[in-house]
Amino acid sequence: MRKLNLKTMKKTTREELITFAMVILVYIVMQILLKTGHVSSLLEGLLVPMCVYSLVAIGLNLCVGYLGELSLGHAGFMCVGAFTGAFVSKLLRDSVQSDLLLFLLALAAGIIMASVFGFLIAVPVLRLKGDYLAIVTLAFGEIIKNIVNVLYVAKDDGGIHFAFSDPKKMNFDDSNGIWLINGAKGINRIPNLSGFTIGIVMILVALFLVYNLVNSRSGRAIMAIRDNNIAAESVGINITKYKLMAFTVSAAIAGAGGVLYAHNLSTVTATPTNFGYNMSIMILVFVVLGGMGSLRGSVISAVLLTLLPEVLRGLKDYRMLIYSIVLIAMMLFNWAPKSIEWRKRIAGKLQKTKEIKKEEA
């Protein structure tokens, strides 16, 4: 067996291992804190959402960071995943005994559905570029949210009834059956199958998959398209294929996040706050602040920014205001050319003092 040596191994492998170790470490620390009762109920309630946002941010980073296409519609894929997953687990609740198996079935269904939607949307959308692409993905996300709100599905002895926009048309009597999807009321009484452990496992799997993808031949092709699509095309990279691949995988991961999200709640509805463009934007903020093309950054910023409003809860009404100021300040600090120059100067000075000290010693 080859020995794992942190210093001699490839840089990408080392980076990946550090990310995995970080996630596992956070998990262990949180578990210890949970067992010893040091976690407030508020924080405990945030653990699964943190996993959800990290997952979707990993997915979106593949699209924005590696493929270089701005998507404002990932909340739509989350919505597809959440509703498909919750629908399947509610439908199969009675026939599948094991909780884990039920969740895996729901997860598979959610991922498949989200990737189908991702693929179908990507085919026309990826012809567009930049801001046009952004607005069309935003439009698709809003359409998905709107359609879910007028979808009615119910189950009784006669089988499954289905209606669009008008529930009266489906001659369903709710005295001897159950609603599976009840329009704007969404899906209720979803079995609570998700948890912090499942969330962490899903993050690890997603990290593993995306790391492997971006370090493979396909991943290099995807990044080549981002850096210069004409050059990429001229060396024989099939642009359409790799764009579709990255977008679909990205949508699938967002769908997985949605399944996790739905099974953490008892009722899931599609509202502007959870599956609207605001959510897509929030996830995009995680990705950009964490650093495009850095999966570790996405996870860290998703966790920190989810915690931030809660940490600031003591400030009551001012917390979201402070959140927005922090966001603007961080963007200016990270990206303004003047601030970059200033940071370089400081870093240069530190380097110099270090060297001088070395020489003196």
Next chain:
Amino acid sequence: MNFLIYLINGIGLGSVYAIIALGYTMVYGIAKMLNFAHGDVIMIGCYTVFLTMTRYGMDPYISVALSVVVCTLLGIMIEKIAYKPLRRATSLAVLITAIGVSYFLQNAALLLFGANTKSFSNVVNVPGITLADGALKISGTTIVTVAVCIVIMLVLTWFIKNTKAGQAMLAVSEDKDAAQLMGVNVNGTISLTFAIGSGLAAIAGVLFCSAYPTLTPYTGSMPGIKAFTAAVFGGIGSIPGAFIGGILLGIIEILGRAYISSQLSDAIVFAVLIVVLLVKPTGILGKKIHEKV
């Protein structure tokens, strides 16, 4: 006859979208950025009118003028503080900063004015017209909205074609560095664009709230997104495009709500947008930019 009524209402709503879309499209043309906070500037404008009218009992016209001043100053301030330092950064960084500004304005409004819905009183006191023996009524608000929109369009087109500042705007949107070399004050021109866009946002906000009289800190975001859609629809960066896109979007929304489904009206608007963009990827009046290799 019903169809005609819906059409007129659609044009009324579309005019509001067109005015907002002008703000988006001008800023995009000149600074190449999506000003996500534009919708929230509208909301601030509405609150200004609401407060000055209800609390201080000002004349509607004075309070509208005041709100234009407030929004103009706000637009310039936002540009100076948040966007100017990022002039040479990637467009995504600017986009996220704009989102931050949008959150900031929403939450500042939440603190200053409270979360409860205010009912906005109509500032337009022009009588409506009744045509065809009372079967066709056009409200004063609609008439004023359409008229204001047309006037703004004409003035803006004249301004850009015939004044030095307008020419400077065109030059900066074409090529910032070349404009600088020709002695155009680039920073001043960009500030002026933000000022005009935000001033227009105040007017649009007042007209929007006169037609749909509920006011909350989140009032601005949906019309903002729709107007942005309208700007893209018409070809972002093009002023007549914003006008056409806005009017068409308004008509589609009202007709969709009336004839297909009220719950799906937003979905219909977005679906039409997608179809248009897929057929003509740069919008109706957008110029096709050929990529140089």
